[in-house]
Amino acid sequence: MSQVNRLNSGNVHTAINREKTVSFKFNGQTFQGYEGDTLASALLANGQVLVGRSFKYHRPRGIFTAGSEEPNALVHLRAGAHQEPNARATVAELFNGLVATSQNHRGPLKYDLMAINDLMSPFLSAGFYYKTFMWPKVFWEKLYEPVIRHAAGLGEISKLDDPDIYDKGFLHCDILIIGAGPTGIAAALAAGQAGSRVILADEDFQMGGRLNSETYEVAGVSGSQWASDAIATLEAMDNVRLLKRTTIVGTYDHGIYSAVERKTDHLLQSDGKPRQVLWKIYSKHAILSAGAIERPITFPNNDRPGVMMAGAVRSYVNRWDVTPGQAVSVFTNNDDGWRTATDLAEKGIKIAAVVDTRSIEPLAKFPGAHIEMGTQVVDTTGRHGLKTIILSNGKIIDTDCLAVSGGWNPNVHLSCHHRGIPTWNTDLHAFVPGNDLPAEMYVAGAANGDLSLATAMQSGHAIANKLAKALGHKGRVKACAKAEDESTANSDFWFVKTDTKARSWVDFQNDVTSKDIVLAQQEGFNSVEHVKRYTTLGMATDQGKTSNLPAMAVMADNAGKTIPELGTTIFRPPYTPVSISTWAGRSRGKEFRPTRLTPSHQYAEKQGAEFVEVGAWMRAQWTPKPGETHWRQTVDREVTQTRNSVGMCDVSTLGKIDIQGKDAGEFLNRIYCNTFSTLKVGMVRYGLMLREDGIAMDDGTTARLTETQYVMTTTTANAVNVFRHMEFCRQCLWPDLDVHLISATEQFAQYSVAGPNARKLLQKVVDKEHDISNEGFPFMACGEISVCGGTPARLFRISFSGELAYEIAVPTRYGVAMMEALMEAGKEFDSVVYGTEALGVMRIEKGHAAGNELNGQTTAHNLGMGRMVSKKKDSIGNMLSERPEMVQDDANRLVGFTPVDKSKSLNAGMHFVTIGNEPNTENDEGWMTSVAFSPSLGHSVGIGYIKRGHERMGEKVTAFNALQNNTIEVEIVSAHFIDPKGERLRV
Amino acid sequence: MIINHPLLGPRDAAEFVYLGDASLMNRPEWKGEEASDEQTEKTLDAYHDYLYIRENKAGEHKELWYHEQGDRSWLIVTRNTITHGISKVELARDIAVANQAKGESKK
Structure with a gap:
């Protein structure tokens, strides 16, 4: 009972291994197939003709092709988290234990409840989205869209994390050959023999292309035999790399191609190996030998299961020893279609009819078969599978499979990724690659319109030979293997015209009929691109590989134009669907980007710190002590301990740039808006950097270590920029300056040591020969010192917290040891390590600007630093910051804010209006940039920008929180909540 | 894309950061400390054009790329914006030095 359609023809060239039976499940039912089968060939072998439901009308659909162009046979492959939607059964390699289910139906596949849509088709015509469901407007979101989304569509995703691994890799070659059919193999042999480094890629799991599906002879043996021998020869060459199960999905600039290799898709378990690899291939030249794709003829009710491409029927018979039907008919407009009938008849399959649209002499006769010349198929019957075909001469023929051939289209896809326009070939009635190919791409064989086997192989051989010679590879190249040169005679019959109401499907995957196309044109959509978008023609997983040209034929006929006059749509990568996991590769979750750890990370971790992501950095945010139940308790304690005694914080994430050269001072004069050449050796200065447009770019301190060496710090976020x-x-504007830069961010662990006991603590770790007394090492001093008995270090007396403070830097490898030494020395002072949150609280209390204030909208004038912009020298931003709009008197100024009711808290982002004014854009006077609860003052404080803020001290204004729609009264105060005179810094 | 670095040979574009039109090299001269109002106005106009006015060429375009994941060279890449073909890659510093020499000789 199993495999009812499997032939026993004694075909020795079949690709299946009858020794190895493979068991699989489709819609819960267990079936058997053989190793070498695809899911499609195995389903056909088991007589499973109905495999899915169509997108819109839920029409029964069967397998249509034998390749990646398949529009119908889309299934869910595997189950659970491994489930993959919209997998094409025609390219899914069968393995033992494979589980597949059909898509897009409610209830059983055979009795889909949604098939009612087919009866509703008058309401679901082209553009129905835009017409039927327009009114009333609110119904769209609430009713129409959910219903349509539920009814239409293809496969479903598992909604679980993809458990598999995906990798990315890089390959280099002289010649990339795309497609391992007869042309690609001939090319690979020639290039390989010459000595070129070759990559030969093919999407199939068995190389050979159409040779595996045909009965042609090459070099005196069967084509499939020659192909497997040639592949073995290539495999033995060190300079040739074969990539089977690999689809070249995109053509990129300068000879770069992307490829997806399916590593373990054909296995039950990946066993820790990557499931797929996304290759980036760098090639000097590429040969596109992607073959041709057969196109259908359009006729009424042409979408029934059992209607298939003629070349595909031949593939199933020749390659997989499976017949798609017991009484097969052929409908053709060309000689190649007849080949299907002769191949099938030779294997003993009954030919019911050959229907040729051309009025010529029949090419063959078959016992018991109707041979109908100058005739068309005008209708079909059979709900779940083809039963009869009805001919234009009135004959009704019983048949369960109709092999349709409308000729072959060169597979130009990858030749058009750089917007190349294919040109029309009047002999083939098809588009062939144009003259504007991607650089260094050459097209050979059927992809270039050389459809017969002999011409295809010769073109592949000749191009490869020429390219290898041009590269200087001189190995002896054997002559191209001799092959049959079959007839490629064809005609331009595209679709059957009838007066009946029956629909003719043009795009199976999107359920677009010829009527939809005509309707779109009637409604004024003339351009191909517009018709495509209005009708959804050529969209989704198959991208119209079988439907584009038939649709254009309908369009051209209706518009009274020729197909080339209409033009084509644009081909874009990827050639076939690529899963998001493959694009992502390993860049998922934690590996999405690198994580940078601070030098004291291990120490902070041991203390139980909570970390926060700051760009790529992980910084300690706060470190709770036992008994602390809320982060505010912890942060308040960290601030208080620091302000009362001493605290340490890892500030290594700030950018550090070492600047050396005799013009270093002059260089800094031009980089910063204020002057640095006058800075004394051993001193530090605060610097403000502007963009050329006068907006504040970054700020920080720069220390002068020697006459010719400065060390700059930048904010964490802007270090790279x-x-x-x-x-x-340095390189582009002032190459004459003698100055060199190097990033030293990662070379130093730098800790701030802040608080009234900071010096006392440091004196315990700094080696005695270095005087760090207030006189010997005053505020803003810097110097190279040593700590802990000879460890080199740098000390800067700078303060972000407003306390007596230092920053001490040691080589990164001493990071943990330095922090431990500081904490050990700090025991007697009840020292603390404070995190970024306490750091933020203290800088807000002190009124220091940070990222929230330097947000890319603010000028030196806004920051209250207008006078820092030196008028005596050239510097970046110096000129344009003088523009009148940048220095207006009523500009926003940075000031402090306190709530009038001290029990209230403030929110960053609140906007200010004069009391009594409506809080709206017109009355807006500025906004709060940063807020904190100040443990030092016992209430909330904020800093922010408000118009003429510096002149409005003591004024009360309304702060409006638009998110929570509440207001609060605040008072404008100095931003320096703590020690406004800066006395603590200087003691 | 591949950029043929003058010192390091062909490199993937992923190693680079793009800035924009190479005209950013031609920063106008400062107005000077004692500039008249007229001179200030003229310089402001020059800076405005330098910063905000770009040609949007279809065809050969000189642009600045920075080899951030490499040797930190700023490069001037001549790229055809229609085909992405790259016809020339130069070290920006070499061009800047040459431009300065030209400027000096004019004075």
């Missing part, structure tokens, strides 16, 4: 900007200035 500032360095890039400085290199631009």
Whole structure:
């Protein structure tokens, strides 16, 4: 009972291994197939003709092709988290234990409840989305869209994390050959023999292309035999790499191609190996030998299961020893269609009819078969599978499989990814690659319109030979193997015209009929691109590989134009669908980007710190102590301990740039808006950097270590941008300056040591020979010192917290040891390690600007630093910051805010309006940039921008929180909540 | 895309950061400390054009690329914006030095 359609023809060239039976499940039912089968060939072998339901009308659909162009036979492959939707059964390699289910139906596949849509088809014509479901407007979101989304569509995703691994890799070659059919193999042999480095890629799991599906002879043996021998020869060559199960999906610039290799898709378990690999292939030249795709003829009710492409029927018979039917008919407009009938008849399959649209002499006769010349198929019957075909001469023929051939289209896809326009070939009635190919791409064989076997192989051989010679590869190249040169005679019959109401399907995957196309044109959609988008023609997983040209034929006829006059749509990568997991590769979850750890990370981890992501950095946010139940308790304690005694914080994430050269000072004068050449050796200065348009770019301190060496710090977020900007200035603007830069961010562990006991603590770790007393090492001093008995270090007396503070830097490898030494020395002072949250609280209390204030909209004038912009020298941003609009008197100014009711808290992002004014855009006077609860003051404080803020001290304004729709009264105060005179810094 | 670095040979574009039109090299001269109002106005106009006005060419385009994942060279890449073909790659510093020499000789 099993495999009722499997032939026992004694075909020795079949690709299946009858020794190895493979068991699989489709819709819960267990079937048997053989190793070498695809899911499609195995389903056909088991007589499973109905495999899915169509997108819109839920029409019964069967297998239509034998390749990646398949529009119908889309299934869910595997189950659970491994489930893959819209897998094409025609390319899914069969393996033991494979589980597949059909898509897009409610209830059983055979009795889909949604098939009612087919009766509703008058309401679901082209553009129905835009017409039927327009009114009333609210119904769209609430009713129409959910219903349509539920009814239409293809496969379903598992909604679980993809458990498989995907990798990315890079390959290099002289010649990339795309497609291992007869042309590609001939090309690979020639290039390989010459000595070129060759990559030969093919999407199939068995190389050979059409040779595996035909009965042609090459070099005196069967084509499939020659192909497998040739592949073995190529495999033995060190300079040739074969990539089977690999689809070249995109053509990119300068000879780069992307390829998806399916590594373990054909296995039950991946066993920790990557399931797929996304290759980036760098090639000097590429030969596109992607063959041709057969196109259908359009006729009424042409979408029934059992109607298939003629070349595909031949594939199933020749390659897989499966007949798609017991009484097969052929409908053709060309000689190649007849080949299906002769191949099948030779294997003893009954030919019911051959229907040829041309009025010529029959090419063959078959016992008991109707041979109908100058005739068309005008209708079909059979609900779940083809039963009869009805001919234009009135004959009704019983048949369960109709092999349709409308000729072959060169597979130009990858030749058009750089917007190349294919040209029309009047002999083939098809598009062939045009003259504007991607650089260094050559097209050979059927892809270039050389449809016969002998011409195809010769073209592949000749192009490869020429390219290899041009590359200087001189190995001896054997002559191209001799092959049959079959007839490729064809005609331009595209679709059957009838007066009946029956629909003719043009695009099976999107349920687009010829009537939809005509309707779209009637409604004024003239361009091919517009018709495509209005009708959804040529969209989704198959991208119209079998439907584009038949649709254009209908369009051209209706418009009274020729097909080339209509033009084509644009081909874009990927050639076949690629899963998002493959694009992502390993860049998922934690590996999405690298994580940078601070030098004291291990120490912070041991103390139980909570970490926060700051760009790629992980920084300690706060470190709770036992008994602390809320982060505020922890942060308040960290601030208080620091302000009362001493605290340490890892500030290594700030960018550090080492600047050296005799013009280093002059260089900094031009980079910063304020002056640095006058800075004394051993001192530090705060610097503000502008963009050329006068907006504040970054700020930080720069220390002068020697006459010719400065060390700059940048904000954490801008470290990379500032360095890039400085290199631009150095190389592109002022190449005459003697100055060199190097990033030293990762070379130093740098800790702030802040609080009234900071010096006392440091004196315990800094080696005695270095005087760090207030007189010997005053505020803003810097110097190279040593700590802990000879470890080199740098000390900067700078303060972000507003306390007596230092930053100490040691080589990164001493990071943990330095922090431990500081904490050990700090025991007697009840020292603390504070995190980024306490750091933020203290800088807000002190009124220091940070990222929230330097947000790319603010000028030095806004920051209250207008006078820092030196007028005595050239610097980046100096000129354009003088524009009148940048220095207006009523501009926003950075000031502090406190709630009038001290029990209230503030929100960053609140907007300010004068009391009594409506809080709206017109009355807006500025916004709160940063807020914190100040443990030092016992209430919330904020800093922010408000118009003329510096002149409005003491004024009360309304702060409006638009998110929570509440307002609060605040008072404008100095931003320096703590120690406004800066006395603590200098003690 | 592949950029043929003058010092390091062919490199994948992923190693680079793109900035934009190479005209950003031609930063106008500062107005000077004692500039008149007229001179200031003229310089402001020059800076405005330098920063905001770009040709949007279809065809050969000189542009700045930074080899951030490499040797930190700023490069001037001549790229055809229609075909992406790259006809020339130069070290920006070499061009800047040459431009400065030209400027000096004019004075």
